Amino acid sequence: MARQIKSPNIEKSFYKLPYFSVLGVLVFVILFAVLWRPLNLERTVYIPLSSQAETTVINNPHSSVEIEEARIEMVDGKPDAEQVTESSDEPEDEIVKDELDDIIDEKDNTVQYTISRGDTLHDILLRYNVNKNDIYQLTTKFKQLANLRIGQQITWTTDDDHNLQSFSWIISSNNIRIYEKSGDKFIESSETVESVPENVIIKGEIQSSFVTDARKSGLTNNEISIITRALQWRLDFRRLQVADKFVAIVKREMHGERLTNSQLIGVRIKNGSKDYYAILADDGKYYNINGDSLSQSFFRYPLMKQARVSSHFNPRRLHPISGQVTPHNGVDFAVSRGTPVLSVGNGEVVIAKYSGSAGNYIAIRHGRQYMTTYMHLDKILVKPGQQVKQGEKIALSGNTGRSTGPHLHFELHINNKPVNPLTASLPISEGLTGKSKNVFLEKAKEVKSKLSL
Ligand SMILES: [Zn+2]
Incomplete structure (x- = not known):
């Protein structure tokens, strides 16, 4: 020019x-x-x-x-010297899911879902990989299913090949519509029986793995997933041993034979000689027997001090040259080579290696739902399998892989999906205090007395 x-x-x-x-x-x-x-x-x-x-x-x-x-x-504000024009941060290998993820993913054939803003039935079922033809059959035949409202709950069951077997829509506590597959069509029926909530106590013992034995004892996949999430920061479920025991109280709402809703009231898992409790409080969160948080907190930034963001999280980023959508799944911090990189939370290193365009790359799993990744590092200071603490120095930042300037690319994944680490809601580890603590301790005492093994 x-x-x-x-x-x-x-x-x-x-x-x-x-x-x-x-x-x-x-x-x-x-x-x-x-x-x-x-x-x-x-x-x-x-x-x-x-x-x-x-x-x-x-x-x-x-x-x-x-x-x-x-x-x-x-x-x-500085031409040329610090340009960051990376076109992709994709590591060449996927983050490997562990056994518990696989088991839950594989056999999760019944899904409970609460409608939120902007949802359509078609999109929800598609997102969960339900057979497209079944989705078409259901939504075209029953036009009333376009009237789902925010906060309503739907539940569906598929077979192992993602074919929809049954679908239910809870309009209110005594009005539930059921769509059952018969041949290749769906038939609608409705139940107007008032649901009866009932507390159920379920006990079991580890023989192979928590998921398998919890299922065998009668807990649903949904209940198992609530338990593993509630205790994810306290207990590594893979470390449970044969003869360890568990007991859970779940409040189940039944419409006739059908389970329409369930809530975990409390759970106790005995690992060796150690007991782990999660008890539901009035705020909808789980605490241990003393009202302490079961959660763990995160840092927003994997750095000692805040750094300039040179590229934001952008799932719809357009590639500067090709014009194609190439998501930017993390945040880029413009930091000079050799800047200490810290783990944002307690966790286990699952990947620490050189990986294609990501360069030197670390992935850390925090509990069951959270994963963070750190890319383009100059030097990796941890090993796969290593336990790290929040704030621990795990690497020095750099300019490796497909990167044209020193920077740190940082990602946060919640439930295996990348989210904006600067705005995502992160768990806060705050225990109960004052009056709500006293109310909780009373309730916890009663629940604990029922959680005998
Ligand atoms: Zn980046």
């Missing part, structure tokens, strides 16, 4: 309309971007600029590259 302006043809070409308009658009976009900056508190110009680039210079790839460079210069 600069060279062209110096050329002797500048006078003539300046008055040629197409050339002029391209220049005009470029000047407009750059002006827009510069003016935008003071308004943008976080100094991220991803959304306004990429959409601008998309709509104004859609047929001119050269201009679009120019704009991307202008953007980076502006965000950083």
Whole structure:
């Protein structure tokens, strides 16, 4: 561009309309971007600029590259030196799920789901891999299923090949619609019996694994998953041994023969000589017998001090050149090579190795639901299988893999999905205090007395 302006043809070409308009658009976009900056508190110009680039210079790839460079210069405030234009952070190998994940994923044939904003039945079932033809049959035949409301609960069961067997929709506590497969069609029936909540005590002993033996004892997959989540920070379920025991109280709501809702009231697991309790409080959370939190807290940043964010989490990021959607599943912190990288929580290192475009790469599992990853590291200081504490130095940041400037790429996954680590709601480890603690201790005493093994 600069060279062209110096050329002797500048006078003539300046008055040629197409050339002029391209220049005009470029000047407009750059002006827009510069003016935008003071308004943008976080100094991220991803959304306004990429959409601008998309709509104004859609047929001119050269201009679009120019704009991307202008953007980076502006965000950083320092041209060239610290450009971060990585195109992908995908590690070459997947994070391996452990046995408990596999067992839960594989045989989770009954799903309880609460409708939330923006949900449609079609999308929910698709997300859970239900056979598309069954989804079509159900939603086209029963138009009333378009009237699901926020907060209502649906439950469905599939066979091992994802074919829908039955579907139920709880409209209210005494009005439930049931859709049962018969041949290749669904038949609707309704129940208007008032549901009767009942506390059930279930006991078992470990013979092979917690999931298998809990199922054998009569706990549903949904109840097992509530138990493993409630105790995920206190107990590693894989370490349970043969002859360890468990007992749970679940409040189940039955509509006739059908289980429509269940809630874990309390659970006790005896691992060797040690007892682990999780008791439900009035705030809907689980605490140990003394009202202490079962949760564990996280740092927002894997660094000793806050650093400038050079690229934000963006699941719909457009690639600067190809225009394709290439999600940015984490946050990039512009830190110089050799900056200490800290684990954001207690956990176990599951991956620590060099991996393609991610460079030197660490993945840490925290409890059952959380995973963090750290990429483009200069030096890895931990080994797979190692237990790490919150705040422990696990690596030095760097510029390895597909990265064009020193930075730390950090991801947070909740239930195996990447989320924005800067805004995601993270568990807080706060125990009960004051009046709510006294109320809880009373209740816990009563629940504990029923949790005998
Ligand atoms: Zn990144």
